[in-house]
Amino acid sequence: MNVQFTDKIECIFKHTLALIKENGFHGTPMSMIAKNSDVAIGTIYHYFPSKENLILELFSYCRKKINAFIFDDLAEDLSYQEQFAIVLERFCEFQINNTDIFSFLEQFHNSPFNDLAHDRQKVGGCDENNVITFLLKGMETNKLRKIDVHVMASAYIGAAVTFSKSVIYKKIKYDKKHLDELIEIIWNGVKQ
């Protein structure tokens, strides 16, 4: 299967995300994906051998997007604490501005599809290795307390995921004040 994304495949991905956010996995038949993407059903099956494979490829596509957004161009010259805040902020920002991807990833993680994804290295839709590596670096340089890194990652990512959901469901307004409060809670909890 071809994996450099042509316009057509990207188009199918985008409409699939929108439909799944609206109707869930089961609620979005291939026929609807085809219609919304302005292609025939046969075309989708030309690129993806099955619906399951489409979902799996879509998952991989989403994961690349979120990881690139969070970790690409992470200014190495900033202090660790500043980077710590930026990663959390980008994480929330991505989820809040890409609710269809966020919704898809959440559904994916809590479905049997999750077992089919070969690489199980993930927390909250984001490639876990990047987060773990980042936190370990903080421990080695004595910026963070030395505790189990997966426990720390739970607090870090878990807070971000739930905060984002609260914003999306309108329980929290997304502004700098609230974000800074969240970052401060976590930083106070994990700093050396």
Place this chain on the structure above:
Amino acid sequence: MNVQFTDKIECIFKHTLALIKENGFHGTPMSMIAKNSDVAIGTIYHYFPSKENLILELFSYCRKKINAFIFDDLAEDLSYQEQFAIVLERFCEFQINNTDIFSFLEQFHNSPFNDLAHDRQKVGGCDENNVITFLLKGMETNKLRKIDVHVMASAYIGAAVTFSKSVIYKKIKYDKKHLDELIEIIWNGVKQ
């Protein structure tokens, strides 16, 4: 619809949970629920007008269970900090020991069913009001910092949910040491 749970309805609920955890919403037909519960399909439709209604009632059932487990008999004579730790611990313990309920609630929250649940008061499957009330009490008595209570709830519940997932997916061993680390992170982050 009758809502005092007979043995039969409880049996249907239990098997539905197990099946949904294994196969997801779409992967569990009514016929399979009937077979595993040792009743006829017609019997299920005698108690529930539709599959959707069954899911909705099941959601309500699960929510009552988790709330009762966490907040019933919460010793009022303990210090606030001790209660803070116990609520978090019970939250994690429930999820880890009831993975089928946890899995169902996670799927439910990230599906279109969620929009059908009338009362949207929830964080991480647990009735939000209880958590919010508990945290507000901590602020009023100067045990907790006075920041937006929903932000604090994000950190509190989010950490617990993600921690539980990490335990379930075997990234963290569930023992007192790890749990205490998690509690300490959050407590350090929010204490006055």
Place this chain on the structure above:
DNA sequence: ATCTGTAAATTGAACGTTCATTCGGTTGCA
């Protein structure tokens, strides 16, 4: 430029399966 042959892309009607739901009938109990 024009033609030609081949492979890739695209189409959508048709197929077979699965599933939620129905309903006419049976059992058990008050």
Place this chain on the structure above:
DNA sequence: TGCAACCGAATGAACGTTCAATTTACAGAT
């Protein structure tokens, strides 16, 4: 006797997938 609980084969709609046919893309030959 009546009513609620219970049964499961039958129904019909929805869905994933197939495939034979058609169009497009394009390289090489003229």
